[in-house]
Amino acid sequence: MVPGFSSTRLGQEPRLIVAMAALAWLGAGGTFVGAGDAATAFGLAGILVILGLLRRDWPVPDRALVTLAALFVALVWISSFWTVDAGRTTRGALQITAIFVGSLVLLGQAQYLRDGSDWIFRAAMVGAMAGAALAVIDFLSGFPIMRHLVPHTDNMHAVAVKMDRGLAYLALLAWPLVAYSWTARLKRWTGALVALVIAAVGISYGTTAQLSILVGIVALAIATIAPAVIAMGLAIVSAAAALLTPFLALEFGPSLLPLAARIKPSAVHRLEIWDYMSRRALERPLTGWGWWTAHVLPIRPDELARYHYVTPSGSPHPHGNWVQLWVETGIVGVTLGLAFALLIIWRAWRLPKPIQPFALACCSSVFIIALASFDLATDSWWAILAVIGVLFGIIPRPANA
Numbered sequence: 001m002v003p004g005f006s007s008t009r010l011g012q013e014p015r016l017i018v019a020m021a022a023l024a025w026l027g028a029g030g031t032f033v034g035a036g037d038a039a040t041a042f043g044l045a046g047i048l049v050i051l052g053l054l055r056r057d058w059p060v061p062d063r064a065l066v067t068l069a070a071l072f073v074a075l076v077w078i079s080s081f082w083t084v085d086a087g088r089t090t091r092g093a094l095q096i097t098a099i100f101v102g103s104l105v106l107l108g109q110a111q112y113l114r115d116g117s118d119w120i121f122r123a124a125m126v127g128a129m130a131g132a133a134l135a136v137i138d139f140l141s142g143f144p145i146m147r148h149l150v151p152h153t154d155n156m157h158a159v160a161v162k163m164d165r166g167l168a169y170l171a172l173l174a175w176p177l178v179a180y181s182w183t184a185r186l187k188r189w190t191g192a193l194v195a196l197v198i199a200a201v202g203i204s205y206g207t208t209a210q211l212s213i214l215v216g217i218v219a220l221a222i223a224t225i226a227p228a229v230i231a232m233g234l235a236i237v238s239a240a241a242a243l244l245t246p247f248l249a250l251e252f253g254p255s256l257l258p259l260a261a262r263i264k265p266s267a268v269h270r271l272e273i274w275d276y277m278s279r280r281a282l283e284r285p286l287t288g289w290g291w292w293t294a295h296v297l298p299i300r301p302d303e304l305a306r307y308h309y310v311t312p313s314g315s316p317h318p319h320g321n322w323v324q325l326w327v328e329t330g331i332v333g334v335t336l337g338l339a340f341a342l343l344i345i346w347r348a349w350r351l352p353k354p355i356q357p358f359a360l361a362c363c364s365s366v367f368i369i370a371l372a373s374f375d376l377a378t379d380s381w382w383a384i385l386a387v388i389g390v391l392f393g394i395i396p397r398p399a400n401a
Helices: 007-012 014-028 034-054 063-081 086-107 114-140 144-149 156-162 164-183 187-202 207-225 227-263 265-283 301-306 321-349 356-372 379-394
Strands: none
Touching: 014 034, 014 114, 014 164, 014 379, 034 086, 034 164, 034 379, 063 086, 063 321, 086 379, 114 144, 114 164, 114 187, 114 379, 144 156, 156 164, 164 187, 164 207, 164 356, 164 379, 187 207, 207 227, 207 356, 227 265, 227 321, 227 356, 265 301, 265 321, 321 356, 356 379
């Protein structure tokens, strides 16, 4: 019998079985259908609540996160008074409200999963390794799985790009799993998981996910020796990104275009998106244009004349969390976003020493992806962050922690 495991415990605790199944699927199936991770994570939250209520176990609210979420939800609803598209703002406000409720409920269930965390981590690791292995096989064999999931196109590049979201989430999910396996001295598991995830993300087209892993590995190496350096560095760069994003985009965008052109067209596209959105943000720095309105922002003719990829229809979203906060919620939303980032960094810093470097490395990876990917109203983005929070929260602590 492996220490910490009990077949009797597993048989008597349906919540563990549900959590094991959900997290195993999150790594395996989620790699291919990353957008579906929200249904898995929030469905898990709902089931855990129902099972908990049968035992009178209520979700434990995280007061700091609840406060920040409530303030932000209030802001996005209030932005309907000055929005340029009331319909979009209302729909976006409903969506982010539901997302935050689901995320907070899931986090509130963490303490009821701690006793069976060994089972949960083993299931999640098996799922993640299976998902990464299948992604490698699918990529090398011409995407037979993804072509089945995306039947409306024969463009192999478009099919591969569809997997990028799932692989980005897998790259983040790997951090708490590696933290567990390393601290539990499961060296073979750690090696297999790291090798498979790096292989899957490495051969993909997801430049942001690749960069996030690279930055995370560097941060892990430094945090192992000097965690305060990474914690302080994360706080500083988060503050800089929050407060200076629109100015930095205008200052460095043109100089980065030649480099972006050598990487891939989507890099140039992002710089163009950030250019006109930063200009709109500085036109309404206090209030923004209204929640979820980036898609309908005006683009001036002189701006379109110098763009290669942005068209008059604009962009579905800003491709950057800080850009979105500036352009849609103004300085108030940016301040709340920074408060959230600093709170998470502080909590990563406060984790027990064996786990702390992995949490700080994960924060570094999340920072990179948040810079250049995902709409803040993307339910699967918040879902994977909530799952990561739960996993870091239930990693078995050393006896003296």
